[in-house]
Amino acid sequence: MAKTISNLGEFGLIDFIKKHNTKALKYHNVYLDIGDDCFCFNSYNNSKYVVTTDILIENVHFKKEWSTPEQIGKKSIEVNVSDIASMGNAKPLYAFVSLGIPKDTSINFIKKLFSSIKNTCIKYGIHLSGGDTVGAKDITISITLIGICYDKPISRDTAKYGDLIFVTGTFGDSLAGFEILSAGKKILKSFEKNLIKKHLEPQAKLEIANLISKNIKITSMTDCSDGLFKSIELLTKNKGANIDLKSIPLSRSLIKYKNNNINNLYHYALFGGEEFELVFTINKKDKDRLEKLVSCVKCIGTITKNKVIFLENGKEKKFQYKGYKHF
Amino acid sequence: MAKTISNLGEFGLIDFIKKHNTKALKYHNVYLDIGDDCFCFNSYNNSKYVVTTDILIENVHFKKEWSTPEQIGKKSIEVNVSDIASMGNAKPLYAFVSLGIPKDTSINFIKKLFSSIKNTCIKYGIHLSGGDTVGAKDITISITLIGICYDKPISRDTAKYGDLIFVTGTFGDSLAGFEILSAGKKILKSFEKNLIKKHLEPQAKLEIANLISKNIKITSMTDCSDGLFKSIELLTKNKGANIDLKSIPLSRSLIKYKNNNINNLYHYALFGGEEFELVFTINKKDKDRLEKLVSCVKCIGTITKNKVIFLENGKEKKFQYKGYKHF
Numbered sequence: 001m002a003k004t005i006s007n008l009g010e011f012g013l014i015d016f017i018k019k020h021n022t023k024a025l026k027y028h029n030v031y032l033d034i035g036d037d038c039f040c041f042n043s044y045n046n047s048k049y050v051v052t053t054d055i056l057i058e059n060v061h062f063k064k065e066w067s068t069p070e071q072i073g074k075k076s077i078e079v080n081v082s083d084i085a086s087m088g089n090a091k092p093l094y095a096f097v098s099l100g101i102p103k104d105t106s107i108n109f110i111k112k113l114f115s116s117i118k119n120t121c122i123k124y125g126i127h128l129s130g131g132d133t134v135g136a137k138d139i140t141i142s143i144t145l146i147g148i149c150y151d152k153p154i155s156r157d158t159a160k161y162g163d164l165i166f167v168t169g170t171f172g173d174s175l176a177g178f179e180i181l182s183a184g185k186k187i188l189k190s191f192e193k194n195l196i197k198k199h200l201e202p203q204a205k206l207e208i209a210n211l212i213s214k215n216i217k218i219t220s221m222t223d224c225s226d227g228l229f230k231s232i233e234l235l236t237k238n239k240g241a242n243i244d245l246k247s248i249p250l251s252r253s254l255i256k257y258k259n260n261n262i263n264n265l266y267h268y269a270l271f272g273g274e275e276f277e278l279v280f281t282i283n284k285k286d287k288d289r290l291e292k293l294v295s296c297v298k299c300i301g302t303i304t305k306n307k308v309i310f311l312e313n314g315k316e317k318k319f320q321y322k323g324y325k326h327f
Numbered sequence: 328m329a330k331t332i333s334n335l336g337e338f339g340l341i342d343f344i345k346k347h348n349t350k351a352l353k354y355h356n357v358y359l360d361i362g363d364d365c366f367c368f369n370s371y372n373n374s375k376y377v378v379t380t381d382i383l384i385e386n387v388h389f390k391k392e393w394s395t396p397e398q399i400g401k402k403s404i405e406v407n408v409s410d411i412a413s414m415g416n417a418k419p420l421y422a423f424v425s426l427g428i429p430k431d432t433s434i435n436f437i438k439k440l441f442s443s444i445k446n447t448c449i450k451y452g453i454h455l456s457g458g459d460t461v462g463a464k465d466i467t468i469s470i471t472l473i474g475i476c477y478d479k480p481i482s483r484d485t486a487k488y489g490d491l492i493f494v495t496g497t498f499g500d501s502l503a504g505f506e507i508l509s510a511g512k513k514i515l516k517s518f519e520k521n522l523i524k525k526h527l528e529p530q531a532k533l534e535i536a537n538l539i540s541k542n543i544k545i546t547s548m549t550d551c552s553d554g555l556f557k558s559i560e561l562l563t564k565n566k567g568a569n570i571d572l573k574s575i576p577l578s579r580s581l582i583k584y585k586n587n588n589i590n591n592l593y594h595y596a597l598f599g600g601e602e603f604e605l606v607f608t609i610n611k612k613d614k615d616r617l618e619k620l621v622s623c624v625k626c627i628g629t630i631t632k633n634k635v636i637f638l639e640n641g642k643e644k645k646f647q648y649k650g651y652k653h654f
Contacts, residue, residue, distance in 0.1 A: 030454060039456040041421065043370070053457045055425040055469055060462050094368065098382040098469050127357060129366040130380045130471075135387050142382055142425050142469035144457075 032153050037083040037222055040153045048149045050090055052083035058138035066181045069109050071200045072141070073116025079225065080145040081124055081204035082276040086223040088154040088213030092147040092206070094129035095121055100136025124206065154213065157237040159220040159281040163303040165241060168205050168296055169277035170251040171228050172268030173198035176258075191253035198251075202276040208294060209278055216290050221280035229270040229319065231279040232301075236308055243301035245312045266310075270319060359480055364410040364549055367480045375476045377417055379410035385465035393508045396436050398527045399468070400443025406552065407472040408451055408531035409603040413550040415481040415540030419474040419533070421456035422448055427463025451533065481540060484564040486547040486608040490630040492568060495532050495623055496604035497578040498555050499595030500525035503585075518580035525578075529603040535621060536605055543617050548607035556597040556646065558606040559628075563635055570628035572639045593637075597646060 031048045032040035038050035056062060056076050067075075077095065084092045097117060101110065121128055126145070159165075177199030180192050188196070205223070212218060224231045228248065232241055248269045258264045281303060282290055290297060310317045358375045359367035365377035381403070383389060389399050404422065411419045424444060428437065448455055453472070486492075504526030507519045515523070532550070539545060551558045555575065559568055575596045585591045608630060609617055617624060637644045 030456075034455065034457055039421065039423070041456075049376075051421070051423060051457060051471075051473070053423040053425050053459055053469075053471060055427060055459050055461050055467070057427050057461060057463045057467065059464070060427075094366065094378070096366070096378060096380040096471050098380050100382060100384050100387075100467065128361065129357075129368075130361055130378060132380055132382050134382050134384060136384045136467075137386070137465055138463070140382070140384070140427065140463075140467055140469075142380075142467075144378075144380060144423050144471035146378070146473075 032155060036153075036156050037086045038147070038153065040087070040149065043148060046151075048153055050084055050087045050147045050149050050153055051144065052080050052147075053142070053144040054080050054083070055140065055142040057140050060138075063181075064109075064139070067200050069112035070116040072139075073113045074120045075200070075202060076141045076143055077117055077120040077124070077126070077145075078202050078204045079276065080143050081126075081206055082202070082223040082225065084145060084147040085204050085206040085209035086154070086221050086278060086280075087147070087149050088218055088221060089151045089210055090147045090149045090153070090206075092124050092126050092145050094146040095126045096130035096144040096146075097128065098132040098134075098140075098142040100134050100138070100140030100142075102136060102139065105139065124204075151213065154218050154221040154280075156220055156222045156234045159235055159239065159303045160283070161239065161303055161305055162284060163219050163281040164284055164287055164299050165232070165235065165243070165279065165281050165301045165303065166290065166297045166299050167224070167228070167249065167277055167279050168208055168298075169275065170249045170254070171224070171270075171275055171277065172254050172265065172272045173251050174202070174274040175199075175268050175272035176254050178274075180257075191256045194251070194253040195257060199274065202274060204276055205278050208296065212280075212290065212294060212297075215293055216282055216286050219281045219283060221278060224275040224277045224279050225273065227271045227273040228275070228279065230273075232308055235279060235281060236303065240304040240306040241301050241308045242304055243308065243310045245310050245317060247298060247300040249298050266317070266319070270310075359482060363480075363483050364413045365474070365480065367414070367476065370475060373478075375480055377411055377414045377474045377476050377480055378471065379407050379474075380469070380471040381407050381410070382467065382469040384467050387465075390508075391436075391466070394527050396439035397443040399466075400440045401447045402527065402529060403468045403470055404444055404447040404451070404453070404472075405529050405531045406603065407470050408453075408533055409529070409550040409552065411472060411474040412531050412533040412536035413481070413548050413605060413607075414474070414476050415545055415548060416478045416537055417474045417476045417480070417533075419451050419453050419472055421473040422453050423457035423471040423473075424455065425459040425461075425467075425469040427461050427465070427467030427469075429463060429466065432466065451531075478540065481545050481548040481607075483547055483549045483561045486562055486566065486630045487610070488566065488630055488632055489611060490546050490608040491611055491614055491626050492559070492562065492570070492606065492608050492628045492630065493617065493624045493626050494551070494555070494576065494604055494606050495535055495625075496602065497576045497581070498551070498597075498602055498604065499581050499592065499599045500578050501529070501601040502526075502595050502599035503581055505601075507584075518583045521578070521580040522584060526601065529601060531603055532605050535623065539607070539617065539621060539624075542620055543609055543613050546608045546610060548605060551602040551604045551606050552600065554598045554600040555602070555606065557600075559635055562606060562608060563630065567631040567633040568628050568635045569631055570635065570637045572637050572644060574625060574627045576625050593644070593646070597637075 029042040040048045177195035356369040367375045504522035
């Protein structure tokens, strides 16, 4: 049997592309190459343009039965803004929206989808700068977002030993929301509604990212789109970390959903994905200043030299990566 | 029955977006808004960044049975380079490639597709700057290409009365190639192979576009992706044109394919689409200089005040728009 793409995955593609770029790099004013949250190239003064791209496909990333067109449109912009946010002191500027639309889609649905994309763009001051609409079997939304970074863009892998790892928000809710939707329950409790909302209506942390990066030296940052486990892996490339499991923020709704079953909660928090929270590192000395500046951040661990270790009351707990994989 | 998107089409979307942008425009350094071949924003010095985006979907834009992965990859870059080319004196810089890939796609196919995208990028000196790969039911290729324009980007609708309309290449071949592929003939004659090649392996006219725009004042330009009829419509917004049908360049292969049936040939040339030739206007006084500079251009008509008129031996011939429509 021929090998299929199931064996490859996104990170294989990025390595493939990086090899191609080695020669081209010096001629193109590239500041930060493919493989980070955004690609960055030099602009005028000390600013950099940051660019991110994302594709959402019906029945892969969303279902029409689960989401309103408003939710789909909003999410498609938020996930891209989230990538721009994680570069620090950034402003999203231009969005390019390509839509694949099945012939039988109602104009009403499309109008609501467009309006939601438009309104989310207005919220962030984004200019809709391009579009292409084509026929397709499934609704396909491909977005490229160009932003500007007023300082040095913050990479994923530039943390130093001893730096503290911080997060915004809570983890695991989106996966729980996805599960509740999959179960197809008719009558929902309020905590279930909260979890579903977290899955269908994610919110980029642009304001917080800008606030902290303007005031504190952030040594590395990413947004948590593929799960906290994956984010920690990205921040600790060629390094390690001690993660205090009990420090990972969990929502009351998730705790209720899992009847306080702690092992299950860790699983959700680490492998959930689609949280769009910030995961970042700072020098120890900046801890107090950061915590005074924003109340919604939590320290979950420290960067170390070797490997990533998860600790529960000081004891190691092992996990195997089983997060988001597209193929 | 609910109204469906079949009634709307791409140009409805662009109007919808333009309304949104009115307020945002002044804050964003926008030089040329959505609705032209590329979106343009100011860069350092007098340069402008130009951005275009395109989405290709299996069984809508290409078929795996008809095209090799190499042809699909090449075409996906060429169609975007073609948009950049039509802005004049431009260089494509950064490509962002999002791929939707069905689970059962062979690694061999994907490797060939990627290699072809990569090699076409190398040909044009393009840096592969971003990528996202996701699962999908049909192969989906969404590309955003950022380039730089060293002069004032050339719009579609800035021609003046009396300007001459020029084209590069021949018209109608791609549609004929598509028809031959659809017929599924096993044994092909050499003119049929030529026409198929025109459909599957289009070539952006970047070099010619740069050569003419650096040396001659081009008053308006577009690339012919949706058919010559549509291109003429775009160049004559609020204006008109006299088009000499017999001047439209036709290939020997197309003439052979249609047994020299002239009415049929006009239909192919005007409504074919996917030609990726340049359609542009110049001031009359530059005609000689242009024709000395490049041999592959042909004058097909003149910009007038009123409506577009097609002439055959001086007599008007009427056509109704029946070109490429996605929905």
